[in-house]
Amino acid sequence: MKDDDVIEGREIPAEEQEKIKDKIIDDIDSTKLKFYENLRQKVRGWTKEQLGSLGGKLGEYVFLLPDFFILVCRLALDKRVPVKQKMIMGGVIAYVMMPVDLIPDFIPVIGLVDDLVLVVMALNMILNEIDPKILSDNWSGEGEVLEHLKKITAVAEQFLDKHLLQKIKNVLKRL
Template identity: 35%
Template structure:
């Protein structure tokens, strides 16, 4: 077999393996139960929340960097699962957003989420469930 062909096949196989591992990671990180449907429904509000959080200088730098990287991922024309695939095409974006928001809330605190939430109180309750926070925060 030609050396270039063997190299190309090895690279293609490696990239396919990485893609399958990324899909497996998404399947493991996905919100359980009804939360994935809620995350997809809330995606427009979440897309307004992320830049607000990313621009908040009171949040730790690593948290803001994570949010900017998330925005870059969402802006990329290539997805792990193409958007034209029904349901799953947008679910991968929702899963990535949910995973990053869980991490952000752990590091930045729920006050930042409450302060920057652009949607309805019901939407905030859904995001709280998505990130593992209590739906009714203490003191409300």
């Protein structure tokens, strides 16, 4: 028996555990997948309209935000991820979904940069605590997740204002 299998001092029967698991996954799928698809469509539409076929690096990296968002949601549910890291992922999910950010989301593409950088920094942070295979197992985006993390981190540190980066790091510390 594991701690996860106990509610209020009683063991949860296997049948009930499956029902709970299915409900949690259904709730996350319906709510978060809708957010995921809306986010992807907004970014693609604006980038195509404003930046043309080139799109630039910014658009390329912001297109990864929905994939990183789903990765964070999956990590929050993965039994191999320790509770402390799951709590961090929960905070990241809340930050990304909140309408109030360091850079307002209503600013097309640019408004999603703080979300992306926060997600990437949080993933880098928990990567020291979990097996990188767990990240790869939960990644459904294109390319290698670890390569994306490295590239986005390097670009963020090179091009973003140091004060903004510090504010993002402060948000992470609070999580």
